[in-house]
Amino acid sequence: xxxxxxxxxxxxxxxxxxxxxxxxxxxxxxxxxxxxxxxxxxxxxxxxxxxxxxxxxxxxxxxxxxxxxxxxxxxxxxxxxxxxxxxxxxxxxxxxxxxxxxxxxxxxxxxxxxxxxxxxxx
Amino acid sequence: xxxxxxxxxxxxxxxxxxxxxxxxxxxxxxxxxxxxxxxxxxxxxxxxxxxxxxxxxxxxxxxxxxxxxxxxxxxxxxxxxxxxxxxxxxxxxxxxxxxxxxxxxxxxxxxxxxxxxxxxxx
Amino acid sequence: xxxxxxxxxxxxxxxxxxxxxxxxxxxxxxxxxxxxxxxxxxxxxxxxxxxxxxxxxxxxxxxxxxxxxxxxxxxxxxxxxxxxxxxxxxxxxxxxxxxxxxxxxxxxxxxxxxxxxxxxxx
Amino acid sequence: xxxxxxxxxxxxxxxxxxxxxxxxxxxxxxxxxxxxxxxxxxxxxxxxxxxxxxxxxxxxxxxxxxxxxxxxxxxxxxxxxxxxxxxxxxxxxxxxxxxxxxxxxxxxxxxxxxxxxxxxxx
DNA sequence: GTGGTCTAGACCACC
DNA sequence: GTGGTCTAGACCACT
Numbered sequence: 001x002x003x004x005x006x007x008x009x010x011x012x013x014x015x016x017x018x019x020x021x022x023x024x025x026x027x028x029x030x031x032x033x034x035x036x037x038x039x040x041x042x043x044x045x046x047x048x049x050x051x052x053x054x055x056x057x058x059x060x061x062x063x064x065x066x067x068x069x070x071x072x073x074x075x076x077x078x079x080x081x082x083x084x085x086x087x088x089x090x091x092x093x094x095x096x097x098x099x100x101x102x103x104x105x106x107x108x109x110x111x112x113x114x115x116x117x118x119x120x121x122x
Numbered sequence: 123x124x125x126x127x128x129x130x131x132x133x134x135x136x137x138x139x140x141x142x143x144x145x146x147x148x149x150x151x152x153x154x155x156x157x158x159x160x161x162x163x164x165x166x167x168x169x170x171x172x173x174x175x176x177x178x179x180x181x182x183x184x185x186x187x188x189x190x191x192x193x194x195x196x197x198x199x200x201x202x203x204x205x206x207x208x209x210x211x212x213x214x215x216x217x218x219x220x221x222x223x224x225x226x227x228x229x230x231x232x233x234x235x236x237x238x239x240x241x242x243x244x
Numbered sequence: 245x246x247x248x249x250x251x252x253x254x255x256x257x258x259x260x261x262x263x264x265x266x267x268x269x270x271x272x273x274x275x276x277x278x279x280x281x282x283x284x285x286x287x288x289x290x291x292x293x294x295x296x297x298x299x300x301x302x303x304x305x306x307x308x309x310x311x312x313x314x315x316x317x318x319x320x321x322x323x324x325x326x327x328x329x330x331x332x333x334x335x336x337x338x339x340x341x342x343x344x345x346x347x348x349x350x351x352x353x354x355x356x357x358x359x360x361x362x363x364x365x366x
Numbered sequence: 367x368x369x370x371x372x373x374x375x376x377x378x379x380x381x382x383x384x385x386x387x388x389x390x391x392x393x394x395x396x397x398x399x400x401x402x403x404x405x406x407x408x409x410x411x412x413x414x415x416x417x418x419x420x421x422x423x424x425x426x427x428x429x430x431x432x433x434x435x436x437x438x439x440x441x442x443x444x445x446x447x448x449x450x451x452x453x454x455x456x457x458x459x460x461x462x463x464x465x466x467x468x469x470x471x472x473x474x475x476x477x478x479x480x481x482x483x484x485x486x487x488x
Numbered sequence: 489g490t491g492g493t494c495t496a497g498a499c500c501a502c503c
Numbered sequence: 504g505t506g507g508t509c510t511a512g513a514c515c516a517c518t
Binding site: 265268269329332333334336337338339340341343344346347348349351353354355357358359361362 | 387390391451454455456458459460461462463465466468469470471473476477479480481483484
């Protein structure tokens with residue numbers, strides 16, 4: 001039962017998420033060059049192998065490509081970004097809805113509370 | 123920079139949250155007796171001291187009281203449930219909004235996406 | 245009935261009191277750094293966890309703050325000293341009055357005896 | 367240094383104090399019979415030997431006398447009681463003054479605070 | 489080096 | 504049986 005604690009994702013996946021967010025926030029421009037594995041390893045404070053694995057995963061997801069001798073580049077795929085944004089949004093919403101349900105909030109309440117919060121925030 | 127990884131809350135606080143949710147879901151009735159420290163420790167798969175600390179925190183928050191030699195009891199405070207529900211809702215909303223902002227969603231989008239999701243869910 | 249014996253406060257609370265007195269006596273300056281948990285543990289001859297608990301209690305009372313990796317510091321709150329002094333004085337007076345009542349002293353006697361004692365003391 | 371903690375008096379002396387207070391409060395009348403050693407041991411939840419020692423101490427202090435085959439009796443010594451009352455009062459006052467000094471209160475303050483407290487108490 | 493958390497195991501007071 | 508306290512020793516995150 002104690003297995004639920006410490007439920008953090010593998011570090012390389014957390015890095016994948018972080019990089020995707022950087023791209024969505026346009027801190028990493030489409031078509032632009034990513035930091036080298038070694039650079040990124042220092043910046044993130046992890047082992048270069050961990051970064052390598054994150055980059056490989058991003059390549060598998062068709063988010064970046066590696067060009068031998070040049071480095072790793074973000075693909076210029078606009079649709080992809082939209083898809084990523086949508087899927088992350090969905091994840092966040094699911095998380096929100098699931099937790100609100102747990103404490104007994106109705107759909108109406110979920111929406112009205114959110115609206116109220118955002119208005120206060122302006 | 124590696125600091126953000128493994129950023130899970132302390133176990134005793136996770137247990138506090140879980141117990142609060144149990145109370146909100148009325149799995150733990152107001153005025154009712156909590157499992158003993160030792161029982162809960164076995165159920166949760168953690169050390170009794172960790173449960174003890176969680177219970178102490180709940181007592182500090184005026185959610186439970188301990189009666190020497192008898193056990194730990196949920197207070198029978200009617201406002202309590204509402205207060206807890208509100209504060210947890212706020213926490214969930216803040217979490218949702220912050221993450222949505224990170225990937226560049228506008229306030230309008232946060233609301234409309236949520237609505238759309240909830241309708242699909244019916 | 246044997247319950248009243250050995251009725252000493254928990255060690256960590258005794259340490260809390262002692263530290264508060266040190267602050268009131270300005271042996272611990274406002275804003276100054278407290279001895280580290282380990283140092284204090286050796287000085288007091290108790291387990292570091294016991295000091296940790298005392299420091300946590302002091303933090304809960306808004307008397308000190310901890311800065312990760314730096315240490316524990318006394319807050320620089322000018323009102324703090326007055327508040328602490330008042331609450332401790334009240335505690336001492338209550339203790340005095342309660343004991344005097346137990347042996348049948350009147351309010352008048354409590355005051356006159358005290359005055360007499362203080363004059364002898366000059 | 368840890369020796370200062372657990373600084374409680376021996377149990378038999380605590381019992382001596384308690385009995386003296388009972389006499390001062392006239393719960394035990396002058397000249398009256400004390401409970402038997404065995405009775406008192408049960409009432410106090412301690413070993414009869416501990417009570418025996420307390421009674422012996424009280425006899426040494428000329429507060430009680432034992433009459434073979436009859437039991438233990440409080441002496442009818444009015445002066446003694448006054449002396450006891452005085453010495454206990456002195457102890458309480460010393461304790462109060464010493465603690466107030468520790469946190470930097472002046473003699474004037476010790477008196478005025480006490481007066482104020484007693485008035486609120488009426 | 490700092491404090492924060494967790495475990496294991498002990499003893500105590502109270503019911 | 505209950506919770507409350509304390510110790511010893513470990514590992515972690517942060518500076």
